[in-house]
Amino acid sequence: MSAPLHPAPPAGFAPAFVASVLDDALAHGSRVYGIGGLQGSGKSTLAAQVAALAGSRGRRVAVVSIDDFYLTRAQRLQLAHGTHPLLATRGPPGTHDLALAGETLHALSGGAPCALPAFDKIADDRRPASGWTRAQDYDFAILDGWFLKTPPQTETELREPVNALELAEDADGVWRRYCNDALGRDYPAIWARIDRLLWLHGPGFDIVPQWRWQQELALQASDPARTAMSRAQLERFVQHFERVGRQAWRTLPGIADWTVQLDDRRRPAVPPPLKKGD
Template sequence: MRYCRAMRQATHPEGFPDVLVRDALAAARALPARTPVFAITGLQGSGKSTLARQIATQAEAAHLRVAVLSLDDLYLTRADRVRLAGDVHPLLATRGPPGTHDVALGCRVLDALRAGEDIALPRFDKLADDRLPETGWPRIAERVDLVLFEGWCLNAVPEDDAALHAPLNALERDEDPGGVWRRYCNDALRRDYPALWSRIDALWFLQPPGFDIVRTWRWQQERAMVAQDPARTGMDRAQLDRFIQHYERTSRHLLATLPGVADRTIALDEARTPRP
């Protein structure tokens, strides 16, 4: 079968070296689970979906059945986020940070894939900022041999409460002065996400040279999405800079914690080329 996708336009123009892709597929196939969940994480624009696509292509060539799921496709609907924004804090209207994913949906999908059940894979339209109707979700009707799960904050852990007191950037200072939003996101990581992370059998981390490169990589990603559908409008640079600030706190914590928990860390340079 063809691997299931609504994979994002690759922002890594050349892709990753074949040897890295082969190593990843070999590591996934060595996992003991009948249908293992091999996860790829990294900050925005680091090439997660590109690597997942390359692994899926090699797996398909080896006659393996593969399903690809992105954490981005588990975002809450816009209506659900608007409700959260009204009930808890206005910043929760923006997708991305912990607390804006449908964790229960992710658990159901991964469990169904493991069990070989008929399941539809959710899909999210970033330019429309909303989940696609279920009628547009690709369906898996037979057991797969491998699940590739990619996302920007996989295996993220909460910060100590004391770390939340001081604002980290202008967004937190001006729009979350009391810390309500950042405490909600941190509490969601503590309460909800461990159930989803527990479904992961192996995790590879695409490690950027630092957080600052995310601004460049995410802009390239935004331009690539718009290029696919020029009739639609993406974010401009000012909107994107504000958007990235929603991710900064968790991103910086991931840079400090993921190398210690990932099964493999691949250090990248500013061109996303793996460093020796």
Template sequence: MSSVPHRFSARRFPPALAAQALDEALATGQPVPVLAISGLQGSGKSTLAAQVVELARTRGLRAAALSIDDVYLTRAQRQRLADRIHPLLATRGPPGTHDLPLALATLDAACSGQAFALPRFDKLADERVPEAQWERIDSLDLLVFEGWFLGTPAETDDALREPLNALERDADPEGTWRRWCNQALADHYPALWRHFDRLWFLQPPGFSVVPHWRWQQEQGLQQAAPGRTGMNRAQVERFVQFYERVSRQALRCLPDIADRIVVLDAQRRVS
């Protein structure tokens, strides 16, 4: 595993970094390589994914990006989980709140050269975009798949005993929710990870930067859709606690798993 010594502005990564990601993906020799970009909330995954896709297209390649956030379960599906297993499962984010059959079918179709549609999720509405509005893809030369915990393994049972934050302490004192999510991560997500031909990890200095980064992301979402309601700062602070446990596991494990590590500072500059 190796770090990438570049600098980038607050909004875009340096072109050389995107070129390196593209070249490494294409060098795998797969007919339709899947470049996975993993990184905690607000780290710039979607920005880098978009740059790689843009660069690929300038080279005459057919490329598209998909986020694991685009394959969340619908609100109704999550509510059924909340009613049956634990109330916290109504909130999107942790392992177990994704439609993995949809994700796997999308990746399988992309890698086999079939026509397919790219799923999309509306975060402000907290609901999947209707399928009729998904982009239709005839075939691809490259798929960039990005997500906040791609490649992360499950924790041990012992690690789940004590609550990690106020959310777990107050809303999951018996550990039912965190154990269920961890079991989903252990049982169902490795099948998704096996589709990756190359895994990059955007590594922040620690979890402490995530609430601020996610708040910046939320502000961007709201600015892009004036008049629509999103989360306020306090709601974002609580929301990131749903992600904290698996995020910390990613920080511990992904440096030893990823094919390449991009080390970020608190301002998201690559160092």
């Protein structure tokens, strides 16, 4: 018999699925529970729902995203000036403040009180530290991210551009090699803090522009006085994520501890969680 389908974002995931994720985190004693999935797949929505359900059960969950650890706009502009212009755009490996991420996840993995950084995506900059949430007296933490535990590509895989952006603006491969080197060298120490990883496996990268546009519209609706990206800007933006996104989609079902298939409406087909290798 096929697994049941559950409603998904923007309305949110069904209570039964949310409960299964919370139960999975608790059953494995996770201090840092990872929720991965390509852009727009519902990671942050699910993390918030799990935290809310945990609260209704008398438990506390700290929630942070890999996106909250982006370098500041000024830092990325400096990196773009010294290394490659495409590094001005947040997102790919190499555009995160890994010292801040490491410090925060070290505290979370030990259950220590800490401030949780926050990034303003409309302003494209980190929020002031005075506005960060402080995590304390929590049972565990959730880290969500689109490329958690993604391995780097080989030199052969890096040779050919994957889209028009790479063809026109990274013909010599300097930017993609920089990102790939960072992914293989600098991020494993961050991934090591994740005790268990759930991967939301959507239909593929081709649906990301549609999902991410829906996310952008919701972001704009939440703050009508500010201007989010246009559709054309977003179509270019997601090309920055395509190479690593496709690598994540190919490899993470074999790396994550629990993989849940999503259809094109983000509805998960949910079998019982299995351990890797079962």
